[in-house]
Amino acid sequence: MAIGALERETLARFCRLLFFKTEVPILIDLHTHTLFSDGVLIPAELVRRLEFLGYSAVAITDHADASLLDFTIPRIVKAAEELNQSQSVKVIPGIELTHIPPDLIAQNVKRSRELGAKLVVIHGETIVEPVAPGTNRAGLEAAADIIAHPGLVTVEEVRMAAEREIFLEISARAGHSFTNGHVARLANEVGAKLILNSDAHAPRDFMTEEFASKVVQGSGLKPDSLSALLSNARQLLKNIGYQF
Numbered sequence: 346m347a348i349g350a351l352e353r354e355t356l357a358r359f360c361r362l363l364f365f366k367t368e369v370p371i372l373i374d375l376h377t378h379t380l381f382s383d384g385v386l387i388p389a390e391l392v393r394r395l396e397f398l399g400y401s402a403v404a405i406t407d408h409a410d411a412s413l414l415d416f417t418i419p420r421i422v423k424a425a426e427e428l429n430q431s432q433s434v435k436v437i438p439g440i441e442l443t444h445i446p447p448d449l450i451a452q453n454v455k456r457s458r459e460l461g462a463k464l465v466v467i468h469g470e471t472i473v474e475p476v477a478p479g480t481n482r483a484g485l486e487a488a489a490d491i492i493a494h495p496g497l498v499t500v501e502e503v504r505m506a507a508e509r510e511i512f513l514e515i516s517a518r519a520g521h522s523f524t525n526g527h528v529a530r531l532a533n534e535v536g537a538k539l540i541l542n543s544d545a546h547a548p549r550d551f552m553t554e555e556f557a558s559k560v561v562q563g564s565g566l567k568p569d570s571l572s573a574l575l576s577n578a579r580q581l582l583k584n585i586g587y588q589f
């Protein structure tokens with residue numbers, strides 16, 4: 346008798362839980378995009394696809410500046426509230442403050458939180474875009490939650506991240522990932538916390554456990570560091586009021 350896709354999925358999940366519960370890391374992704382910015386999926390499809398891949402939590406963090414905050418954040422909050430009623434993946438409403446002049450970042454972080462963003466990501470100084478110098482530092486001073494793709498982040502900035510427990514991103518995204526090795530090395534030297542995110546814009550960008558592990562190793566981290574990075578993600582979720 347042929348079995349359908351849903352039965353196959355249920356069976357696969359059952360086997361995972363039964364045999365691999367302690368060995369299989371439960372994946373978390375705290376940086377994704379929907380069609381509220383330049384992603385291609387609506388929130389419901391993004392979350393369903395990650396549920397299918399075995400994720401436990403996802404933050405939706407669309408790009409925005411001051412003109413979009415009051416449009417985007419309430420809609421992500423609404424999607425998260427509804428999806429959290431029925432899907433197994435915990436959806437965290439967030440925002441990625443993108444290409445905002447550094448001296449305006451603090452007020453946009455504050456406004457984002459007022460509008461309901463539980464996770465504020467700064468679009469950091471990636472070397473593949475002309476992000477304004479000073480963006481990483483402004484995000485750290487404004488107590489954002491994650492500095493995404495921080496590029497050639499300085500040791501002083503990494504120290505600030507460590508002191509303030511702000512997470513620096515190891516990116517699985519092409520281009521942004523060029524400086525993962527630099528970010529990982531400085532974070533390890535100084536004791537700053539790293540987090541691994543996909544920065545997914547389309548289904549092909551979601552990380553399997555195998556790919557996540559390769560990105561971690563490609564960053565110069567030890568092969569078993571994926572667990573530590575996922576533990577950092579759980580710590581961040583705890584810091585913003587979610588229990589895992």
Ligand SMILES: [Zn+2]
Nearest residue numbers: 441468469493
């Ligand atoms: Zn970004």
Ligand SMILES: [Zn+2]
Nearest residue numbers: 376378441544
């Ligand atoms: Zn992004």
